[in-house]
Amino acid sequence: MDILLILQMILAALLAVLIYTFIGFIPGTDETSVLMPITLAIVLSGAQPIIILTFFIVAIVTLNLTNAIPTALVGLPGGVMSSPMMEHSLYLKDKGMSAVVIKKMAVGSLIGTIISVPMALILANIIAPYGESVQKFAPLLFFLGAVFLSLISNNKILSLLSILPMAILFMGLRYLYWSTGIIPKDQNITVSFFLGITIGPLIVSLFSLLNKDKRKDMLRRERKRITIPKEGAAGEELNPFKILNRSEIKKASISAFISNFLFVLSPVGLTILIGEAMGNRIEDPVEKSMTTIVCMSALTQSTYLSGIIIPLIALGVPLSPTAIGPGSALFNAPPVFTVERNLHHILNRWEFNFAIILGAGIGASINYIITNKYASKISNFVLNKIPHEAILGLFISFILLLAYMDAGLINIFGVLLIGITCGTLNRLGVNYGVQFMTLYAAPWIIEKIILL
Amino acid sequence: MNNKEMVEIWGDIVELKALVLAIIISSTTTMGSYFFAPKGHQTKELFFGLGGAVLGFIISTILIKPKRDINIEK
Numbered sequence: 065m066d067i068l069l070i071l072q073m074i075l076a077a078l079l080a081v082l083i084y085t086f087i088g089f090i091p092g093t094d095e096t097s098v099l100m101p102i103t104l105a106i107v108l109s110g111a112q113p114i115i116i117l118t119f120f121i122v123a124i125v126t127l128n129l130t131n132a133i134p135t136a137l138v139g140l141p142g143g144v145m146s147s148p149m150m151e152h153s154l155y156l157k158d159k160g161m162s163a164v165v166i167k168k169m170a171v172g173s174l175i176g177t178i179i180s181v182p183m184a185l186i187l188a189n190i191i192a193p194y195g196e197s198v199q200k201f202a203p204l205l206f207f208l209g210a211v212f213l214s215l216i217s218n219n220k221i222l223s224l225l226s227i228l229p230m231a232i233l234f235m236g237l238r239y240l241y242w243s244t245g246i247i248p249k250d251q252n253i254t255v256s257f258f259l260g261i262t263i264g265p266l267i268v269s270l271f272s273l274l275n276k277d278k279r280k281d282m283l284r285r286e287r288k289r290i291t292i293p294k295e296g297a298a299g300e301e302l303n304p305f306k307i308l309n310r311s312e313i314k315k316a317s318i319s320a321f322i323s324n325f326l327f328v329l330s331p332v333g334l335t336i337l338i339g340e341a342m343g344n345r346i347e348d349p350v351e352k353s354m355t356t357i358v359c360m361s362a363l364t365q366s367t368y369l370s371g372i373i374i375p376l377i378a379l380g381v382p383l384s385p386t387a388i389g390p391g392s393a394l395f396n397a398p399p400v401f402t403v404e405r406n407l408h409h410i411l412n413r414w415e416f417n418f419a420i421i422l423g424a425g426i427g428a429s430i431n432y433i434i435t436n437k438y439a440s441k442i443s444n445f446v447l448n449k450i451p452h453e454a455i456l457g458l459f460i461s462f463i464l465l466l467a468y469m470d471a472g473l474i475n476i477f478g479v480l481l482i483g484i485t486c487g488t489l490n491r492l493g494v495n496y497g498v499q500f501m502t503l504y505a506a507p508w509i510i511e512k513i514i515l516l
Numbered sequence: 517m518n519n520k521e522m523v524e525i526w527g528d529i530v531e532l533k534a535l536v537l538a539i540i541i542s543s544t545t546t547m548g549s550y551f552f553a554p555k556g557h558q559t560k561e562l563f564f565g566l567g568g569a570v571l572g573f574i575i576s577t578i579l580i581k582p583k584r585d586i587n588i589e590k
Binding site: 105109110140266273282284289292433444447449452453456457461462464465 | 521522523524525526527528529530531532534535537538539541542543545546547550558559560562563565566568569572573576577580581582583584585586587588589
């Protein structure tokens with residue numbers, strides 16, 4: 065490995081910090097829909113695999129921390145992963161403790177990163193010998209994955225019932241494109257279908273606006289009122305051992321440790337489950353909320369990191385919610401990556417370790433300092449300058465572009481159809497994980513189940 | 517459609533007219549620069565498209581004001 069490549073990796077890392085620090089501060093942006101498209105763009109741009117991996121690791125480390133900040137600062141969750149912290153954050157915000165909370169979040173997330181990177185690498189090495197046999201059964205495993213994720217979700221029967229219809233939708237569109245000769249028979253459309261699923265809930269919201277009665281329900285009289293606490297209330301302390309007390313450090317470390325073994329489960333589910341359990345026995349309400357938030361900050365990092373690192377190194381197929389959602393572009397982004405030939409096959413063990421450790425190291429340290437010093441300033445800037453309309457416009461134009469590039473004009477409407485269908489199912493309670501697994505399993509489902 | 521109709525989407529408030537404007541601007545700049553790219557060169561097409569998307573984002577950011585009232589605690 066030469067110096068030039070390492071420099072490029074560092075540049076990619078800085079780029080990821082820059083992009084995701086701003087995106088993280090924007091309230092309400094879903095992790096999958098902000099991580100997937102940008103990573104995909106980098107993959108398709110032809111960047112070197114090791115650079116892509118560095119970018120992605122920094123991206124998740126940055127996003128998970130910056131997403132938590134608006135939760136504490138202005139009382140809006142930055143993304144899905146920070147929604148479990150809402151209740152505790154609001155309680156502490158009312159007590160005027162936002163500044164301290166942000167510092168503790170930063171340390172919690174640092175602990176999560178430090179513990180889960182080596183843990184995930186070790187686990188990946190233990191599982192790796194079985195990776196090849198797992199790959200042979202990949203299509204079946206995707207189907208079982210969809211069933212499994214349905215069974216552990218809140219809406220089991222609904223999710224199970226939606227698997228076959230979704231598979232028919234995806235394959236129906238593919239066969240239509242093949243039979244009309246829009247794309248050659250040996251080519252599969254995946255990328256834009258993924259985006260269709262990701263952006264589904266947003267498309268359903270936008271379409272609801274076109275219905276007069278629905279629009280009335282969504283109307284708001286008032287602008288969003290946001291109060292940002294004064295800066296510097298928590299002091300200039302940067303030493304993590306002085307920001308957290310012993311019990312908080314211990315509990316955050318245990319949380320991060322446990323979650324690594326459960327990498328196939330939903331990150332947000334684990335964050336709620338383990339985070340709440342850690343704060344459960346504490347009597348003092350302030351201390352309880354603080355501990356829960358610290359543990360949850362550690363958990364958002366550890367669940368995401370193990371969820372991407374273990375499948376990437378050991379399996380080569382995206383068999384975890386993180387890998388199949390936000391990280392899907394690392395496994396399957398034709399023509400650059402396919403399920404048979406992706407980062408898992410291209411990078412060797414040493415390159416994996418290097419990119420992951422470098423990325424996590426750069427990401428965690430820069431974020432730690434930025435968060436501690438500039439959280440209020442960045443939040444103020446983003447909330448004052450960046451209109452939500454521009455962000456929505458950006459996402460919609462992403463979809464248009466990638467749908468058109470995949471299969472021309474017809475696919476813009478094909479992706480729209482997927483967006484409306486999957487977005488509606490999402491609203492009803494079928495989570496992204498089930499939908500993404502079904503997309504992967506669709507050819508197998510049609511061949512082995514429906515046509516049987 | 518009323519001029520100042522505001523709705524809540526994706527956790528934040530947007531004004532309908534501004535939203536339509538932002539979507540039109542971003543789509544035009546994105547697809548516009550995509551068609552400007554040299555034909556048959558997928559990476560360049562993608563980059564032109566993404567460049568257009570960023571351009572659209574910047575234009576919308578300049579034209580549209582966020583619908584948030586920010587208070588800084590004393």
